[in-house]
Amino acid sequence: MSHICAGIQLDEKSDFPSGTHLLISPKIQQALQLPLRSPITLQLGQKSTTCIIQTFSSTGSLVRIRKDLAEYLHLPDGIQLNMRYDNRLRRIVLGPVLGVLISTLIRTPEGIFGSASSFCKELVQGAKSKGILAYIFTLKDLDNDNQTAKGWRWENNKWVQKTMPYPDTIYNRLASRKDENRSEAQDWISGLKKKGVTFFNEHFLNKWQVHQALSNMKEAALYLPSTQMHKGYATVKEAVDKFPQVYLKPTNGSLGKGIYRITRSGNRFTCQYSTMSGSVRKEFSKLSDLYSSISPKISRIPYLVQQGLKLVRVNGNPLDFRSLVQKDSSGKWAVTSIVGRIGQDQSIVSNLARGGTIMPVAKALIAASPWQGPKPKTKQLKAISTTLAESLESSMQGHFAELGIDLAVDTQGKVWLLEINAKPSKNDDQVLSEQKKTRPSVKKLLEYVLHLHGSGKSSHRGPGGFMQVAARKTSKRRKR
Structure with missing residues (x-):
């Protein structure tokens, strides 16, 4: 599937010849071998429509789209997007549209997305230069009926929420297993996959x-260190008899939470674990007493018993x-x-x-x-x-x-x-x-998104790129 990165400019219907929806530069027409003056499908995200294309006088990589068509597709003005043409299906695909799924807004001094605010900004900004339409959203921002999402974009040095096209690619950054395992989320993810939406990093690991x-x-x-599922005192005793140091880890834990370290030294046993206020260390003369002290905590959820290493x-x-x-x-x-x-x-x-x-x-x-x-x-x-x-x-x-x-x-x-x-x-x-x-890491992520949609390294822009082309917009619209 041939492709090119082009600038997008929205114009009034009166600026187009009768029955025409897109005006493209000869350069784009030649690069993609697009048929002119005959019906062709235009797709953005999960929406598509039929359009008629003609060329207009331009030396750059510019696409002029009728505003009524752009509004139907929820296509923003003044951006650049990859254009891919499938000759077999007679379909132009714009994008990809990348949605970054988060749990909720976390308003902190770092930004509305908490500690990930800087990353989100870099991703949305970096996507622009690669012809990807990217935004941040939550499950509650989705409108399945209209195939849109209230997505957050970085514009004019601030986050702005706008109605965006439904994504065709989703990067899962749900922050907790609880959020990810909700029936609402699972049903939605399953539905997306059935529609052919690419959904990656789809679940936490156990x-x-x-x-x-x-x-x-x-x-x-x-x-791999020697590892067993915790099934009671016997599992821990067997590991402690075999290894001088053993770790107990929750199977679904993260950030070091809930980890216990047991150390055997002669006839003494030490249990150590970390809290947000510091490290806690307790000594016992019997392993059974140590186990009794932590059993209420490690018996409520699945735990691993793992070999300690001399690191x-x-x-x-x-x-x-x-x-x-x-x-x-x-x-x-x-x-x-x-x-x-x-x-x-x-x-x-x-x-x-x-x-x-x-x-x-x-x-x-x-x-x-x-x-x-x-x-x-x-x-x-x-x-x-x-x-x-x-x-x-x-x-x-x-x-x-x-x-x-x-x-x-x-x-x-x-x-x-x-x-x-x-x-x-x-x-x-x-x-x-x-x-x-x-x-x-942001660059690599965006490159992979392009790879998924067949717009990888071979994608190209016209001389000077779109940023220069878009800057030449004038109040006087050209008419064919």
């Missing part, structure tokens, strides 16, 4: 399901590595960024939400100790991250375009998988210095 899936993949099983640390603090792995412009997994994360003093987790800090991987490895084996290289951590992403995709259902993969390294230099997150934080992938340009 730690036990991930472990089971990867255990069956030879390339991934190498990096390298930085100044005594936990160190792990967050790798952001994304699908690229060719649809393949690639590492976009990777950082070392160092936990607070005495913390058992390194999450930024728990006060952790980040640093470049090479610097973190140099600062880490003790080493009793060879240090891994950044290149090795990236290769393992890609392998794990590919293995997960092969062994689990669901469409994912980005994954946050947490790795750790033991004192022998062996790399271990700690967790895979389908909704990676939009803070961890920030560069370590003040950011002035669109972050790489």
